[in-house]
Amino acid sequence: MxxxxxxxxxxxxxxxxxxxxxxxxxxxxxxxxxxxxxxxxxxxxxxxxxxxxxxxxxxxxxxxxxxxxxxxxxxxxxxxxxxxxxxxxxxxxxxxxxxxxxxxxxxxxxxxxxxxxxxxxxxxxxxxxxxxxxxxxxxxxxxxxxxxxxxxxxxxxxxxxxxxxxxxxxxxxxxxxxxxxxxxTPGLFAYRRSIAQDVLGTDDPTEVQAALSDWDKFNAVAEKAAAKGYKMLSGFDDSYRTFSNNVSAGWVDGTTVKVDPNMMNWVEQTKTYTDKGYNNKTSLWSDQWAADQGPSGKVFGFFYSTWGINFTLLGNSLATPETEGGKLEVGNGIFGDYAVCQGPQPYYWxxxxxxxxxxxxxxxxxxxxxxxxxxxxxxxxxxxxxxxxxxNCKSAMDAIAADPTFGSAFLGGQNHIALFAEVAPTIDMSNIGPYDQGCNDTFQSCFKDYFNGTVDIDTAKKNFEDQIKVKYPELSSVEWPA
Incomplete structure (x- = not known):
């Protein structure tokens, strides 16, 4: 060690x-x-x-x-x-x-x-x-x-x-x-109520979920959003965890990196979204990505887990967050214009x-x-x-999920804990491995050049192979899905 x-x-x-x-x-x-x-x-x-x-x-x-x-x-x-x-x-x-x-x-x-x-x-x-x-x-x-x-x-x-x-x-x-x-940290899809209303004719979480309940439906809404002048997602990485959490096996088998077919599904979707203008070509944590969550943003929604909603998204959605006595001042941004639904697949982040x-x-x-x-x-x-x-307490979360008086003002009064409580018990960690961080980071980095059109897909794959072998010399090869 x-x-x-x-x-x-x-x-x-x-x-x-x-x-x-x-x-x-x-x-x-x-x-x-x-x-x-x-x-x-x-x-x-x-x-x-x-x-x-x-x-x-x-x-x-x-x-x-x-x-x-x-x-x-x-x-x-x-x-x-x-x-x-x-x-x-x-x-x-x-x-x-x-x-x-x-x-x-x-x-x-x-x-x-x-x-x-x-x-x-x-x-x-x-x-x-x-x-x-x-x-x-x-x-x-x-x-x-x-x-x-x-x-x-x-x-x-x-x-x-x-x-x-x-x-x-x-x-x-x-x-x-x-x-x-x-x-x-179960994940959900956080969407702008006002944009959903314009694109789908409703901002009700149940109805929005019905429109986004699988990837085919999600992609169809992305097309509708683009026709209205909106981006479905902000950037390349937004949907990554939803795909990477739904793979059939871990990254490494023995000394071989095996790229799961679902990772290539992320590549295909993200390339399509980039080429068709369904995203804003941002990267996580960038200034533009953060701005896309605020009052001037035109992005339909963001994949976020628990911490992301009540910390990052809330902070980014306020134009000029101020505090008084430890409490957020409301009304200076788009506080209340977000809601959450389960999205196309369960995941954690x-x-x-x-x-x-x-x-x-x-x-x-x-x-x-x-x-x-x-x-x-x-x-x-x-x-x-x-x-x-x-x-991390099932009994406490179930009690809050069932509490009709509990709600998030930031989410327009919605009890998001109830949705999290449905996802949390389904999280499966059987595919976790010691190479996850390096493989995830390198995979995203190498394919951004492909999304931006500076390299073709074969070059992006070769770059991933080369970089992962440098990062982990003990790994001898990379296999791609047929």
């Missing part, structure tokens, strides 16, 4: 398409959160740490999303430093936050370097908790650098029973679970997992953090009610 981390650290990798449930940089979330933990539910598993526990709990992450959740909802928080660099717990432990943005694989590179020095680091400098994403989860889960959250940390099957199964599967190797998540680092001297505190922020139904429910994020 040390050799693997060294190789991966030295390998130049593109930034992951998923940037941490809301942004690749260490920027503040737009979601409102309580100003203190005074009203947060108490953890039923709270316990004083063992006497031998370390005085510092080092947590590594790539943005401040988990930091904000921790400071707002972990019941044992006593005080947060003005610059947010540290958090003091009731038991006297100081939480030290190390935040390295994801851009250009920066977070993983620095994390790898630190983990390789973990054995020789001073006790209060050792990493205790670090966060990972689905695209590269197996790199850390299938290693000696992460602890078994049951055997080593002490969480029980009963503690974890209410979590969605796929969130456990992602971080499980040979029956050993190495992480736990506070959120589940992203998520964040909490891992305990081998060598930690804060096991009891880590157990309490993991329990409180990923297992406690009351806390999970409160996070969703406050932030509209979809948390």
């Amino acid at each position: 040390k050799k693997t981390l060294s190789v991966l650290t030295a390998t130049a990798m593109t930034a992951t398409m998923l940037v941490g449930c809301g942004g690749g940089a260490a920027s503040s979330s737009t979601a409102p959160a309580p100003e203190s933990t005074a009203d947060a539910p108490a953890s039923s598993a709270a316990a004083e740490p063992a006497a031998e526990e370390g005085k510092v709990l080092n947590i590594w992450c790539w943005n401040d999303e988990f930091q904000s959740r921790f400071n707002a909802y972990y019941p044992e928080v006593k005080e947060v430093a003005e610059d947010k660099s540290t958090t003091t717990l009731n038991n006297g432990i100081t939480v030290k936050w190390t935040i390295n943005p994801n851009d250009n694989n920066n977070y993983q590179n620095k994390l790898d370097e630190a983990l390789l020095k973990q054995d020789s680091a001073a006790a209060d400098d050792k990493i205790d908790i670090f966060l990972i994403e689905a695209d590269y989860a197996l790199k850390y889960v299938d290693s000696e650098y992460t602890l078994d959250i049951k055997k080593d940390i002490g969480l029980s099957d009963a503690d974890l029973a209410n979590q969605y199964q796929y969130t456990k599967d992602i971080v499980t190797v040979d029956g050993v679970q190495k992480g736990t998540a506070w959120q589940a 992203g998520g964040t997992w909490i891992c305990a680092a081998a060598g930690t001297d804060n096991v009891a505190t880590i157990k309490d953090v993991m329990y409180s922020l990923t297992c406690d139904a009351a806390i999970m429910s409160q996070i969703t009610k406050d932030t509209q994020d979809y948390t």
